[in-house]
Amino acid sequence: xxxVKKSVSVKDVARLAGVSEQTVSRTVHDSxxxxxxxxxxxxxxxxxxxxxxxxxxxxxRRGKFKTVGVAMFNITGTGNLDRMEGFAxxxxxxxxxxxxxxxxxxxxxxxxxxxxxxxxxxxGMVVIMNRxxxxxxxxxxxxxxxxxxxxxxxHPLCSTVDNDQFDCSRQVVEYLLGRGHKTxxxxxxxxxxxxxxxxxxxxxxxxxxxxxxxxxxVRGDWTAQSGYAAGQALADDPTCTAxxxxxxxxxxxxxxxxxxxxxxxxxxxxxxxVDDSLGDIVPDRRLTTVRFDNKRVGMWAVDKIAxxxxxxxxxxxxxxxxVLVEGDTVRDLR
Amino acid sequence: xxxVKKSVSVKDVARLAGVSEQTVSRTVHDSxxxxxxxxxxxxxxxxxxxxxxxxxxxxxRRGKFKTVGVAMFNITGTGNLDRMEGFAxxxxxxxxxxxxxxxxxxxxxxxxxxxxxxxxxxxGMVVIMNRxxxxxxxxxxxxxxxxxxxxxxxHPLCSTVDNDQFDCSRQVVEYLLGRGHKTxxxxxxxxxxxxxxxxxxxxxxxxxxxxxxxxxxVRGDWTAQSGYAAGQALADDPTCTAxxxxxxxxxxxxxxxxxxxxxxxxxxxxxxxVDDSLGDIVPDRRLTTVRFDNKRVGMWAVDKIAxxxxxxxxxxxxxxxxVLVEGDTVRDLR
DNA sequence: TTGCACAATGGTAACGTTAACATTTGGTCG
DNA sequence: CGACCAAATGTTAACGTTACCATTGTGCAA
Numbered sequence: 069x070x071x072v073k074k075s076v077s078v079k080d081v082a083r084l085a086g087v088s089e090q091t092v093s094r095t096v097h098d099s100x101x102x103x104x105x106x107x108x109x110x111x112x113x114x115x116x117x118x119x120x121x122x123x124x125x126x127x128x129r130r131g132k133f134k135t136v137g138v139a140m141f142n143i144t145g146t147g148n149l150d151r152m153e154g155f156a157x158x159x160x161x162x163x164x165x166x167x168x169x170x171x172x173x174x175x176x177x178x179x180x181x182x183x184x185x186x187x188x189x190x191x192g193m194v195v196i197m198n199r200x201x202x203x204x205x206x207x208x209x210x211x212x213x214x215x216x217x218x219x220x221x222x223h224p225l226c227s228t229v230d231n232d233q234f235d236c237s238r239q240v241v242e243y244l245l246g247r248g249h250k251t252x253x254x255x256x257x258x259x260x261x262x263x264x265x266x267x268x269x270x271x272x273x274x275x276x277x278x279x280x281x282x283x284x285x286v287r288g289d290w291t292a293q294s295g296y297a298a299g300q301a302l303a304d305d306p307t308c309t310a311x312x313x314x315x316x317x318x319x320x321x322x323x324x325x326x327x328x329x330x331x332x333x334x335x336x337x338x339x340x341x342v343d344d345s346l347g348d349i350v351p352d353r354r355l356t357t358v359r360f361d362n363k364r365v366g367m368w369a370v371d372k373i374a375x376x377x378x379x380x381x382x383x384x385x386x387x388x389x390x391v392l393v394e395g396d397t398v399r400d401l402r
Numbered sequence: 403x404x405x406v407k408k409s410v411s412v413k414d415v416a417r418l419a420g421v422s423e424q425t426v427s428r429t430v431h432d433s434x435x436x437x438x439x440x441x442x443x444x445x446x447x448x449x450x451x452x453x454x455x456x457x458x459x460x461x462x463r464r465g466k467f468k469t470v471g472v473a474m475f476n477i478t479g480t481g482n483l484d485r486m487e488g489f490a491x492x493x494x495x496x497x498x499x500x501x502x503x504x505x506x507x508x509x510x511x512x513x514x515x516x517x518x519x520x521x522x523x524x525x526g527m528v529v530i531m532n533r534x535x536x537x538x539x540x541x542x543x544x545x546x547x548x549x550x551x552x553x554x555x556x557h558p559l560c561s562t563v564d565n566d567q568f569d570c571s572r573q574v575v576e577y578l579l580g581r582g583h584k585t586x587x588x589x590x591x592x593x594x595x596x597x598x599x600x601x602x603x604x605x606x607x608x609x610x611x612x613x614x615x616x617x618x619x620v621r622g623d624w625t626a627q628s629g630y631a632a633g634q635a636l637a638d639d640p641t642c643t644a645x646x647x648x649x650x651x652x653x654x655x656x657x658x659x660x661x662x663x664x665x666x667x668x669x670x671x672x673x674x675x676v677d678d679s680l681g682d683i684v685p686d687r688r689l690t691t692v693r694f695d696n697k698r699v700g701m702w703a704v705d706k707i708a709x710x711x712x713x714x715x716x717x718x719x720x721x722x723x724x725v726l727v728e729g730d731t732v733r734d735l736r
Numbered sequence: 737t738t739g740c741a742c743a744a745t746g747g748t749a750a751c752g753t754t755a756a757c758a759t760t761t762g763g764t765c766g
Numbered sequence: 767c768g769a770c771c772a773a774a775t776g777t778t779a780a781c782g783t784t785a786c787c788a789t790t791g792t793g794c795a796a
Contacts, residue, residue: 089777090776091776096753102775103775124457124458124461124462131781138502143487152502155502156504165502170487188457189523293682317683351654352658352662421746425746427784428784435743458782459781461783462752462782463784463785
């Protein structure tokens with residue numbers, strides 16, 4: 069029985085087609101300087117042998133892998149799927165592939181992500197940051213390895229990209245003020261969350277920019293439970309006509325909490341969230357919220373690496389705004 | 403100033419350390435036949451030059467990439483993130499990397515996934531199937547490319563792995579019957595969903611196995627809205643004391659629908675779902691549901707490829723059972 | 737002293753591809 | 767008719783790594 073051929077190389081194809089290896093290579097790349105009938109003969113030989121170009125030989129020769137590495141400390145995380153959709157789409161566009169790696173978060177450093185990637189066949193890397201790495205200030209990307217960080221922080225040596233959390237709060241607050249609300253109450257998140265704190269800043273500063281002193285915020289923990297408690301707490305506050313929660317789960321919890329105290333949404337109190345994560349889960353509500361374009365974030369990161377290709381491009385910082393989605397949980401007081 | 407060195411190779415390290423390239427290679431692989439002091443000298447040279455082994459050269463020499471390709475038709479999909487967590491974990495364990503590719507679903511064939519992968523540096527591939535590919539019956543994996551399909555269907559040439567949808571329904575139905583309910587009503591999903599139909603079969607056959615003729619099912623469309631409508635419809639049925647919905651969104655919608663008709667859950671009617679996807683979104687309920695171990699599904703797939711390494715292992719089919727999670731939406735009638 | 741085993745290291749070739757240059761062929765123009 | 771040109775194809779070498787085999791040196795038994 070036919071022994072398993074290790075792998076079919078240009079040499080084998082060349083021999084069968086009766087041409088040189090170079091002509092095979094040229095045919096693979098559809099060079100115009102090969103006669104059509106020769107090409108056809110070579111293609112026939114390739115089909116017969118089941119030839120497929122060897123990536124390693126090619127990369128070795130070219131010195132490029134046409135691959136972008138993605139390092140994640142946590143794979144499970146809001147928006148990661150959409151980001152990956154973006155990575156894949158952009159990679160596709162440039163003829164690149166994506167190599168995914170989970171990085172052990174102990175210690176939580178960019179260095180560990182970088183060294184993990186250094187042995188893989190990638191031309192550049194993207195790191196998804198969920199927290200503040202210990203070496204954020206001192207990190208230097210590997211020479212020749214373009215590195216993009218998914219974070220809202222700016223870095224002197226690496227390009228960065230993320231959702232614009234500040235602007236997101238600005239949009240929500242201005243939307244609510246625009247509807248005639250005198251102030252906007254806020255349900256925050258745990259203080260360790262970078263993006264959550266930025267949302268908080270956005271809320272606070274936008275109110276101040278409108279000459280409104282921010283009311284006391286209620287600290288939540290991302291869960292609907294904490295939103296529920298916050299809703300109950302705010303139900304008794306007569307100045308509270310509008311609540312902005314740092315995510316949709318808390319916003320929905322808040323609505324339930326308000327209603328448990330006899331307050332109706334949006335008749336008595338308006339509520340808005342962030343994330344557009346309720347989707348088809350809640351039947352009787354369309355929450356007013358902000359939808360982030362994580363796919364675009366992902367595309368930007370990979371574009372930056374694959375798009376530059378040879379020509380090294382400079383360090384850039386990109387914040388991508390979300391879009392406010394109007395639901396039925398906000399009342400127009402005007 | 404210093405011109406950008408193309409890349410540092412063993413040759414450069416060898417020259418600096420005053421040894422042969424072979425000794426450098428042996429040091430990289432920590433071979434016992436290199437004197438400790440020589441190793442140290444070589445390591446120092448590597449550090450000084452910033453040497454990192456070139457993946458292409460290595461793969462070319464070895465004929466292995468130590469990488470598993472993952473082909474997805476849709477990146478966004480329930481459980482994909484957990485599956486990826488599994489891919490990454492298993493790959494890590496074996497010293498493998500994961501290469502992710504989005505496959506254009508036009509046409510929706512295994513062949514298109516396979517040919518997309520064939521040019522990439524992978525030793526084996528995993529295809530996540532969401533629907534029935536047109537060529538499922540006739541597909542042959544590339545020679546030498548171990549292929550695992552994530553699907554509950556069995557394939558003669560490819561190993562397969564997925565959640566056990568039938569068993570999931572069996573668990574829920576037997577749980578409800580065990581609590582004294584005389585029958586279990588069902589909210590189904592659109593008929594095009596493979597896994598959804600399997601859940602439906604599980605519900606039907608388990609009831610029959612207990613000598614119960616399945617009641618008329620209510621067809622839903624995965625959304626809470628459709629669950630809401632189903633709940634309202636079933637609220638008037640006096641025989642209906644237990645409802646099983648094919649996903650959590652419909653289950654939650656159903657609960658809201660029942661309550662809108664004055665029925666209480668679980669006092670009047672018990673409700674169970676599937677997916678454990680409500681998480682922290684709903685504040686006042688802990689839905690009884692089934693949690694699938696998608697991470698394990700992902701690990702199994704990559705284990706199958708990376709674990710076999712050289713020795714070709716046979717075709718296997720694996721169904722991984724979910725775990726029933728008790729919430730507070732089911733009443734014990736006994 | 738010779739012979740031999742063993743530890744440490746070096747030299748060479750090959751993996752598959754393709755850029756750069758070399759060669760052949762057929763045709764055109766002065 | 768020879769010089770020259772372009773199109774088509776071939777030859778060579780190199781990318782970085784490592785398996786295989788060869789070589790050198792050292793200690794020990796015969």
